[in-house]
Each structure stands twice: as C-alpha cells, then as structure tokens.
Amino acid sequence: MRQNVKIKKAAKPVQGSDAGRTLWLASLGAVSLAQKQGEKAIEALVAEGTTYQNRAVKLRKTLNNDARKFAAGVEKRVAGMVNPIRNRAVKNVKEVESAVSERIGSVLGRFGVPSKGDVQELLTRVSELNREIKAGTRKSARA
Secondary structure, three states: OOOOOOOOOOOOOOOHHHHHHHHHHHHHHHHHHHHHHHHHHHHHHHHHHHHHHHHHHHHHHHHHHHHHHHHHHHHHHHHHHHHHHHHHHHHHHHHHHHHHHHHHHHHHHHOOOOOHHHHHHHHHHHHHHHHHHHHHHHHHHHO
16 A cells, blocks of 8 residues: 655744654654565465466476377387387397208218207107116016
8 A cells, every 4th residue: 555645845944853753653654564565575476486386386297297198109109110120030030040050950960960859869768768677677676
C-alpha cells in the first residue's frame, strides 16, 4: 500500500521538536512499509520458486521418460540389425568348422590315425568287455 505524503511548503520555519517528531514518524513509517512490502515480496518469491520447482520436476520426468523410450527404440533397431548378422556369422563358422574337420579327418585317416568316432567306439567296446569280465569273474568265484 502506498501512502501519499503531502509535503507542505514551509511557510514558516518548523520548530525543533516538531521537526524531530516528523522525522521520527517518517522513519517508522518507512520501516513499516519496507517490512510489509518485504514480506509480500518474499511470499511472492517463494510462490514463484515453488511453481518453478514443480515445472522443473515435471520436465525432468518427461525428459527421462522420453530418453528411456528412445533408448528402447534404438536397442530394438540395433538388435534387429545385429541378430541377422550374428546368425549368418554363426552359420558360416559352423560350415568352416565342418569343412576343416572333414579335411583333417581325411588326412589323419590316410596316416592311419583313428578318428574321434573310432576312439569312442573302442572305448565303448572296452567298457562292455570289462563288464563281461567282471560278471564272468564273479560267477566263477561263486561257483
């Protein structure tokens, strides 16, 4: 609130006690106005700060959601491009392994080196013979 202070033209000189009292009351009025307007200003600043903070939080949440959606979209697109390449690479590696294995097996066979399948077959046969021997030994020991 603004108070209109009328300044009178000094027609006659102001007496000492009147001047001091006027100055004192003017000072008190200035302090009172500053206090009232200061409180209103602080309340307005706090309200504006609260509004700004709420807008900032909302914006942060929106940006985080947008970033997550964008990242998920990029991840799907990259996976869509990488998976076919990976599948072709795995297929090619298996084909190369198979070809190399056949060639190496063929070379080793020429030198009389048994294949993995041959060795596995022999191990199976030895296990069967061991079982037969143990079964035969137990029967003859009991008899």
